[in-house]
Amino acid sequence: MLKTLKGKFLIVYLLLVFILAVVGATSIANIYSLGKSIQGLMTDNYKSINAAGYMLDALEGQNSAALTYINTNKNKGISDFNKNSGYFYQWYNVEASNITEKNEKQFVEDINNSYTAYLTLFSKLQETAINSDNSKVIDFYNNEMYPEYSNLKKLLRDLSILNEKAMFSGKEKVINASEKSMNIVIILSVLSIIGGLTAAWLSLIKFLSPLYALRDNMKALKEGELNKQTKIVSQDEIGELSKEFNDMTKRLMQFEQSTLGKVLAEKNKSLAIVKSISDPIIVMDADYKIVLINDAFEQLFKLEEKNVLNKYFLEVVRNGELYDYIKNIYNSEEDKIEQKIFYFNYNSKDYYYNVLVTRLRETDNKRYGLVVLFQNVTGLKEIEKLKSDFIATVSHEFKTPLTSIMMGASLIGDEAAGGLSNKQQEIVETINEESEKLLNLVNNLLHLSKLESSKSIFNTEVCTIEAIVENSLKSFVSEAKERNISLQYNPIGSSIKVEVDFDKTVWVLNNLISNALKFTEDGDQILIRSFVKQNRVCVSVKDTGKGIPEEYVEKIFDKFVQVRGTEDRGTGLGLSIAKEIVEAQGGEIWCESKLHEGSIFTFTLPLEEEF
Known part of the structure; x- marks a missing residue:
């Protein structure tokens, strides 16, 4: 165990932990004892002093109520006297349940007897007031009731003084205990600090000396001294590290002598290739900071590479649509290379570029950057x-x-x-x-x-999807009836609205229903459905016809594509036109089909935006 660096550090740490445990246990024991003493000091005696004070307040209130009864208002005097009596007994019960000092029980009994006598005297005061004049009532108060009141006050003060003395006595004990605990903790802490520093210092000297030597050799290696070797003084991890360092310097020396020139040449060659490509190229890191641009990119955006390196893409190319496209492709989980055509104006001329985004990945498939190629397709356009x-x-x-x-x-x-x-x-x-x-x-x-020439020919308006479907169905009801074909429509509800070109969208649905009728046998069924999915309105046309072979499902929307072996073949343009109309309005169209089972053609339209 002592042969490894881990074992050596573990022994030192265990020693320090043991010292800390001793200091901590001693501190906890003393703090607990001190806490118990403080708790008794701050709760029991203070509780009795507090109760005596409140009983004294209640007694003085009753005395004031007795004077009110004699001199001004008998009813108010009786009410106040009874109210303070309840208050007195409330705190008397607190004191009676908190007897902690010698002779305190006798005080409580004397207070109870005196207070009972005081209540009896107030009752006699009321009887005297009924049967005699006010002068006799005052004499009764001065001669009978007031002396008992004074005696009761004295008992309450003596009770308070008794607990105060006990409280001060407890304070001295707590102070002595705290000083003792503090001295013990200080002594142990000083010993622990001295012992810990000594052990740590000796361990550091022993463990770090070979590391310092290794550090100095690494600095020398950084300066280019590839022939440096470190002395191996132990067989632990530091010894193994030193051995690996020596092997590394040997390999670096060999590499320096054999491949450095080739690496630099390949790097310069790659840069030259990128710079010479005629199409604009930009290389960015994972934070969309510019790493490299070629001459064509500089010309397109009127930039100089030295002024844009390490700057964010949007700082240099202020095109939000292009940035969003690049960012979405980079963050996508799909591996296929996406591409989209963007329009630029350069020197008063129109240019079209097919933008291809390629993610750069490390060997562990982690992304670390991207390359964006602007393929010039202006001529093709x-x-x-x-x-x-x-x-x-x-x-x-x-x-x-x-x-x-x-x-x-x-x-x-x-x-x-x-x-x-x-x-x-x-x-x-x-x-x-x-x-x-x-x-x-x-x-x-x-x-x-x-x-294909322009999107401006679309006359958009807000309408319901039900209106579009119902308008389209009118053209096919008679034909379906003649052929005994069930033409059914499951509506979504009249509240769902879209903003589209009504006539062109009806044309798309007409084309899909017409094709369905064309390939559906007499007596079968065609089902039209509309529903909302992912904030889009979907319209589908399902038939029970012959179906489409699998190899044609993906390319059925291409121009002039016709399924071989079909007797009633059209121009091959209808579905292509339908796709153009749907995509121009922000939607999608696709086909699902199985041979001899029928087909489902579905297109989507964005919901009307509500403000």
Whole structure:
């Protein structure tokens, strides 16, 4: 045990604890004895003195009541006398139960006898007042009642003096006991201090000497003297530490000679790579303080790296939306790399950057910083805008001749230009059907182009979700009835309101119900539900149709995606447009489906904000 540093310190600590225990036990014993003496001094005798004083006050009150009875008001005198009598007996009982001194019991009995006689004399005083004139009453008071009153006062004062003397006597005992206890505690404390300091000093000299030597060698190591070695003087933990220190200096010397140049070169190489990247990059620590920025970041935000290092992100880039996005991604528990496109204006030009946030982790998965890459997608945005403009222009120009073709085919079908054979009639009907599909495609392309070009085309208004659902259902009631399909709606209640574009939201629901009718067999059921979840209104359309294969569930909302093997295939734009409308209004849309069991399409909308 003595071979380890822990054992050596433990012995010293046990010695000190033993000394403290002896001093503490002695102190506690003396304090307890002293406390008991003080308690007797401060409670028993003081209680008797206090009771004697209150009885004297009550007696004087009764004497005043007797004089009031004789000279002024008999009723008031009797009332005050009886009141003070009760007060007197209250404190008499306290004194009678607190007899602690020699002869105190005799005093209590004498007081009781004298007070009983005093009460009897007051009764006789009242009888004299009834049967005689006032002069005889006064004589009776002076000759009979007052002497008894004076005797009773003397007894009460003597009782008080008896307890005061006992109290002073007890005080001397307490003082002597306290001085004795204090001397004992002082002597033991001085001995404990001397012994403890001696043991501590000797132990420190023995234990710290090798540590001081080790400290001096570490300072030398810090200054670059890698060949320092520490003398091993014991086999305890300090000896082991010294041995490990010697091994460390050897390894550092070897490392210095072999890899220092490579490490510095790699560091400079990494910095050069980051600085040369054309897209803006910023590196921050866990407190969002800037560690590194490259030249592209300096140009984008008009900064200099030397002026922003170790500053908080918001001090340098005053963009609350960007900061909130970066902070939310950093604090998220999800491992996937998030990205979002932000708009910036630089030198009077519009730029779009796809912001990617990557968390930096140590080997124990603890986060210690983050890297934010601003991927320039301005060119892609411009191409996307050109594509949308082109589609809108072509669709618009295509719509006019298509309308003319449809009108011509309709006139031919109505035999306005002459009779048709059955074969010709079938050809005209085919032309009409295909033209309708083509027109629907053109309209969807125009609608999608408007949605992608601007959010300003939304005419928002406050309305109830029930109004939206009921407006949509009107268009499908007759078709559902013809096919014997149960079209049910479970409402949430008329008080739930949303602030959306009413017509476009109805269009989304129309598209979902239309698809459900398209793939639901006759005689089956379609269920529309609305409910509130996580401060959002949810609307779902559930059918019992064929269902969607698993590989299409995630991409069913992409443009022009159509499920293979479906007989009645549309343009592949309806769900994509629905997604654009829902997300533009701050909501989400998704699909849950199992093949041959049916599908559930659900979209959410934010509740109306109340102020």
